[in-house]
Amino acid sequence: MRALLWLVGLALLLTGCASEKGIIDKEGYQLDTRHRAQAAYPRIKVLVIHYTAENFDVSLATLTGRNVSSHYLIPATPPLYGGKPRIWQLVPEQDQAWHAGVSFWRGATRLNDTSIGIELENRGLANVRRGEIFRAV
Structure with missing residues (x-):
């Protein structure tokens, strides 16, 4: 006992x-x-948010290929698992993703070195009667 x-x-x-x-x-x-x-010192200083200009499947294939990457991919309508929306983490935050290209912001260059990339599944520009606007996610 x-x-x-x-x-x-x-x-x-x-x-x-x-x-x-x-x-x-x-x-x-x-x-x-x-x-x-x-x-x-913290490596991350900037969040870079892009829209994909493609559907989710094409975006996922592109962002997991050899030419471009992003830390996160967020679907236009995230599926729910256990009542929670699912997003995709494609690159660990401590690793550098290739999403900003040749970049410059407020005196800083090489933004891939100091940023987290977030891709939003979004078709981007849409033609409407008054001209071109961005679709909201």
């Missing part, structure tokens, strides 16, 4: 440690994020 109580107590103690603030339980290990280095 004492051995069983000891095992239950140990399990509760380990479970309590796993939920400690700043401790993230990963598959196969725990990640301690409580100690931040001072000799660092």
Whole structure:
């Protein structure tokens, strides 16, 4: 009986440690994020939001090919899974995606180095009687 109580107590103690603030339980290990280095700066400074000008399937094929990429692809009508809309992450945020091309913004160049790219499934320009406008997503 004492051995069983000891095992239950140990399990509760380990479970309590796993939920400690700043401790993230990963598959196969725990990640301690409580100690931040001072000799660092955030890589991400800009969000670049594009429209795809194509349907979702063509956009997904293009963005997972060899010539262009984006961190996220958001469908015009995201499917729901468990009541939550699903979006596609194509490139991890810590990696650089190729979405901004030769770019310049407020004195900065090479925006792929310091940005997160978000692609919205959207046909873009639409012809209407008064001229051309962007369709809202």
